[in-house]
Amino acid sequence: MEKIIIKTPEQIDGIRKSCKLAGQTLEYIAPFIQAGVSTEFLDQKIEAFMRENGAIPATLGYGGYPKSSCISLNEVVCHGIPSKDTILKDGDILNVDVTTILNGYYGDTSRMFTIGEVSPVALDLIEVTKHCLNLGIQQVRPGNQFGNIGFAISKYAKARGYSVVYEFCGHGVGVNFHEEPQIDHTSRRNTGPIMKPGMTFTIEPMINEGRPGTVVDKNDNWTARTVDKKLSAQFEHTILITETGCEVLTDVTGEY
Numbered sequence: 001m002e003k004i005i006i007k008t009p010e011q012i013d014g015i016r017k018s019c020k021l022a023g024q025t026l027e028y029i030a031p032f033i034q035a036g037v038s039t040e041f042l043d044q045k046i047e048a049f050m051r052e053n054g055a056i057p058a059t060l061g062y063g064g065y066p067k068s069s070c071i072s073l074n075e076v077v078c079h080g081i082p083s084k085d086t087i088l089k090d091g092d093i094l095n096v097d098v099t100t101i102l103n104g105y106y107g108d109t110s111r112m113f114t115i116g117e118v119s120p121v122a123l124d125l126i127e128v129t130k131h132c133l134n135l136g137i138q139q140v141r142p143g144n145q146f147g148n149i150g151f152a153i154s155k156y157a158k159a160r161g162y163s164v165v166y167e168f169c170g171h172g173v174g175v176n177f178h179e180e181p182q183i184d185h186t187s188r189r190n191t192g193p194i195m196k197p198g199m200t201f202t203i204e205p206m207i208n209e210g211r212p213g214t215v216v217d218k219n220d221n222w223t224a225r226t227v228d229k230k231l232s233a234q235f236e237h238t239i240l241i242t243e244t245g246c247e248v249l250t251d252v253t254g255e256y
């Protein structure tokens with residue numbers, strides 16, 4: 001039944017390198033994220049950085065997706081398409097999501113950025129979402145069940161007065177973009193497959209200020225927005241299960 005790929009040491013080495021580059025791509029783009037720039041400009045810089053470092057942007061052409069990153073502003077939950085018409089302005093919050101393919105291996109990560117002065121609720125939502133990712137990561141160790149990730153996340157998000165998006169999930173990643181298992185961020189305690197060393201996957205909670213529901217844009221078929229147009233935030237890392245716990249492969253800041 002289970003089709004979760006246990007990666008070989010050689011594959012892990014390749015995935016680790018790709019993930020490091022994905023993390024470095026977010027570090028690289030950070031200083032360019034300012035009021036007045038278009039999200040297409042950021043996308044072009046991201047693509048150039050990946051290619052200069054020997055990688056290909058995984059999103060480009062993926063299921064027809066047209067750009068090298070996803071940049072999701074304010075009420076956009078995920079899959080915001082970079083555009084020359086989307087200009088960053090004071091008070092915006094945004095998620096930049098990048099996926100590298102380096103020597104055939106995938107690394108997937110995203111984080112939030114803020115422009116100028118943002119509202120207290122936006123800052124609180126961002127802080128809570130980051131903590132949700134960290135609580136999910138704390139559940140990663142051999143023998144635990146995948147469902148405990150989403151359980152930890154949803155318990156905390158709800159306690160803080162927010163809702164968890166259930167229509168988009170984390171996923172196995174490494175030798176393909178989207179592998180098994182799906183990482184549901186609202187799952188129930190002690191459910192799901194058993195974690196084993198050598199599995200690599202993302203945790204990428206999307207947390208909403210208001211209702212959890214999303215609507216995909218009818219014109220572009222990608223951009224997912226909150227149903228109530230309230231704010232949404234997301235953080236994502238690619239994680240390796242080790243013999244003793246886990247390694248956050250896309251962290252290049254030394255946080256983990």
Ligand code: MF3
Pocket residue numbers: 059060062063065069070079097098099108202204222236
């Ligand atoms: N990087 C996204 C994720 O975390 C996937 C984007 S797929 C795209 O899974 F086609 F929208 F780019």
Ligand code: CO
Pocket residue numbers: 108170171202204236
């Ligand atoms: Co992902």
Ligand code: CO
Pocket residue numbers: 097098099108109110204236
């Ligand atoms: Co991603």
